[in-house]
Amino acid sequence: MSTVTDAVQELSDKELLFRHNQGDKYAFGELVKRHRSRMWAVAIRVLGDQEEASDALQDAFLSAFRGAHRFRGEAMVSTWLHRIVVNACHDRLRRKMVRPAVPTDDANLDILSNDRLKNTVSDPTNRSDAAMDVHAALEHLPVEQRLALILVDMLGYRVDEAAQILEIASGTVKSRCARGRARLLPYLSHLRNPGDATDVTSPRGGGRRS
Amino acid sequence: MTSHVDPETLALFAEGLLDEDEEQQVRACLAESEETRAQLSALTEVSQILAAAPVPPMPDGLISRIDEALRAESDQHTAASDDGYAPPPSVDDVADVVPLRRKRGPARWMPYLVAAAAVVFVLGAGAAVLNGLSSSTGGGDTAAQAPQEAAEPDTALSYQLSVVSSGTDYTAADLPGQGASVLERSVVRDGPATPGGDAEEAAPLQEQPFSAEVSSCVGTLSRTYPAQPVLIDLASYEGHPAWIMLYPIAEGTGAGGHELLVVGPDCAEGTDPAAAVIATAVIPSD
Numbered sequence: 001m002s003t004v005t006d007a008v009q010e011l012s013d014k015e016l017l018f019r020h021n022q023g024d025k026y027a028f029g030e031l032v033k034r035h036r037s038r039m040w041a042v043a044i045r046v047l048g049d050q051e052e053a054s055d056a057l058q059d060a061f062l063s064a065f066r067g068a069h070r071f072r073g074e075a076m077v078s079t080w081l082h083r084i085v086v087n088a089c090h091d092r093l094r095r096k097m098v099r100p101a102v103p104t105d106d107a108n109l110d111i112l113s114n115d116r117l118k119n120t121v122s123d124p125t126n127r128s129d130a131a132m133d134v135h136a137a138l139e140h141l142p143v144e145q146r147l148a149l150i151l152v153d154m155l156g157y158r159v160d161e162a163a164q165i166l167e168i169a170s171g172t173v174k175s176r177c178a179r180g181r182a183r184l185l186p187y188l189s190h191l192r193n194p195g196d197a198t199d200v201t202s203p204r205g206g207g208r209r210s
Numbered sequence: 211m212t213s214h215v216d217p218e219t220l221a222l223f224a225e226g227l228l229d230e231d232e233e234q235q236v237r238a239c240l241a242e243s244e245e246t247r248a249q250l251s252a253l254t255e256v257s258q259i260l261a262a263a264p265v266p267p268m269p270d271g272l273i274s275r276i277d278e279a280l281r282a283e284s285d286q287h288t289a290a291s292d293d294g295y296a297p298p299p300s301v302d303d304v305a306d307v308v309p310l311r312r313k314r315g316p317a318r319w320m321p322y323l324v325a326a327a328a329v330v331f332v333l334g335a336g337a338a339v340l341n342g343l344s345s346s347t348g349g350g351d352t353a354a355q356a357p358q359e360a361a362e363p364d365t366a367l368s369y370q371l372s373v374v375s376s377g378t379d380y381t382a383a384d385l386p387g388q389g390a391s392v393l394e395r396s397v398v399r400d401g402p403a404t405p406g407g408d409a410e411e412a413a414p415l416q417e418q419p420f421s422a423e424v425s426s427c428v429g430t431l432s433r434t435y436p437a438q439p440v441l442i443d444l445a446s447y448e449g450h451p452a453w454i455m456l457y458p459i460a461e462g463t464g465a466g467g468h469e470l471l472v473v474g475p476d477c478a479e480g481t482d483p484a485a486a487v488i489a490t491a492v493i494p495s496d
C-alpha cells in the first residue's frame with residue numbers, strides 16, 4: 001500500500017484514470033501534475049486573461065475529476081482532458097459574450113491590450129506585449145476559428161489531433177485555420193518583419209463558405 | 211480575376227482546400243503578381259507569429275488552488291453518504307483542509323452501493339408493480355420528471371422493457387456471459403411473462419421501477435442508439451454503480467442477439483450520449 005505513491009508515476013494516463021475511478025486518491029493528482037501546464041497553455045491562449053484562465057482550468061479539472069468514469073477507453077486521456085478544458089473555456093467565452101464588456105473595434109485595440117497589461121501581467125519584458133497583441137487580434141475571430149488556430153498554429157497540435165479535441169473533421173480544422181489566418185492578417189502586420197512590409201489589403205471576409 | 215486573389219482564398223489554397231479550377235487561378239496569380247506572392251508569405255508569417263507568442267506563466271498559487279479544490283471535491287465524495295448531498299465548497303472554505311488519510315479503493319464507492327441497495331430494497335418491497343412499461347404508464351409520472359432529453363415523443367416506451375437489479379458486478383472480461391445470464395433470468399428473453407422451465411437455480415429477477423433517471427438516460431442514449439433497450443440491469447461494472455442496457459440487435463443484420471451497453475448512473479444528466487457509455491459488448495443469440 002505504501003508504495004502506491006511511488007508507483008503512480010510509472011502508470012499510464014489510462015491506468016491512472018482507472019485507479020481514480022476505483023477510489024485511488026493519488027491517481028488524479030498525478031494526472032493533473034502531468035497535464036496542467038499544457039492545459040494552462042490552452043486556457044490562457046483561448047481566454048487571454050489570467051483570472052479567467054485560472055478559473056477555467058480549475059473548472060475543467062474538477063469536471064474531469066467528477067466525470068472520469070465517463071471517459072471512453074478508445075480516446076487518449078490527454079485528448080479527453082483537452083476537450084474538457086476547451087469546453088470550459090468555451091463556456092466562459094459564451095458567458096462573456098452575453099455581457100459584452102470587451103470592445104473589439106480597431107480603435108480600442110491598443111487601450112484594450114494596455115489595460116490587460118496593467119491589470120494582469122507583471123512581466124516586465126515586452127514579450128508579453130506581443131502575446132497580448134496576438135490575443136487582442138484573436139478576439140477578432142469567430143470562436144471556432146480561434147480555437148482551431150490556437151490548437152494548430154499556436155500550440156502546434158497536428159490537424160488530426162485538433163480535430164479529435166474539437167470533435168470535428170480534419171478538413172474543417174484546416175478551413176477554419178485558413179479563414180482565421182486570412183482574417184488575422186491585418187491585425188498582425190505590425191508584428192511582422194519590417195523588411196517585407198508590403199501593403200496587405202484588409203480581408204473582406206464573407207467570401208467563401210463551404 | 212487575374213491579378214488579385216483575396217487572402218481567404220489564398221489561405222485555403224495554402225491548405226490545399228481549393229478545387230482544381232480555383233487552384234489553377236491562384237497559381238496563375240502567384241506566377242504573375244508580386245503582391246499575391248507577398249500576401250501568401252504574409253499568411254505563412256501569421257502562423258509563425260502565432261507560434262512565437264509566449265505563453266504567460268501560470269500564476270503563483272494556481273497549482274495549489276487546483277489541488278485544494280480537487281481535495282475538497284474528493285472529501286466531499288467520501289462524505290457524500292452521510293447527508294446525501296453537500297453543496298460544493300467554495301475555494302475559500304477549503305483553504306486549510308487537511309489531507310485525509312488514504313482510503314482503500316472500494317471504500318469510496320461503498321456509500322453509493324449501500325444507498326443503491328437501500329433504494330432497491332424499499333422499492334422492491336413496496337412495488338413489484340411495474341411489470342414492464344407501456345407507453346401510458348411510462349410517460350405519466352416517472353418520465354415527466356426527467357430532463358427534456360427524455361421527453362421525445364417518438365421514444366415513448368410502447369414496447370416491453372424490463373428493469374431489474376441482478377446484483378451482478380459486471381466485469382470487462384465477462385460482459386457477454388454475465389449479460390446473457392441476466393437476460394436468461396429475466397422475463398424478456400422469450401417474450402413477456404415466460405420465466406422459462408429451467409429456472410430452478412436462477413430465479414426470475416424481480417422487476418424494478420423505471421425511474422426518471424433511467425428514463426432520462428434511455429432518452430439520451432436514443433440519440434446514438436436508435437433502438438430501445440429491452441432490459442436494464444441496475445448493477446455495477448468493475449465495482450462502480452452502472453446500468454447495463456441490453457438492446458436487441460436488429461433483425462436485418464441476420465445476427466440476432468443483443469448489444470450490451472454499460473453506462474454510468476450520471477448518464478441521466480449527460481448531454482453527450484457517447485460519453486455516457488463506459489463499455490459495450492455483443493451477446494450472440496444461441
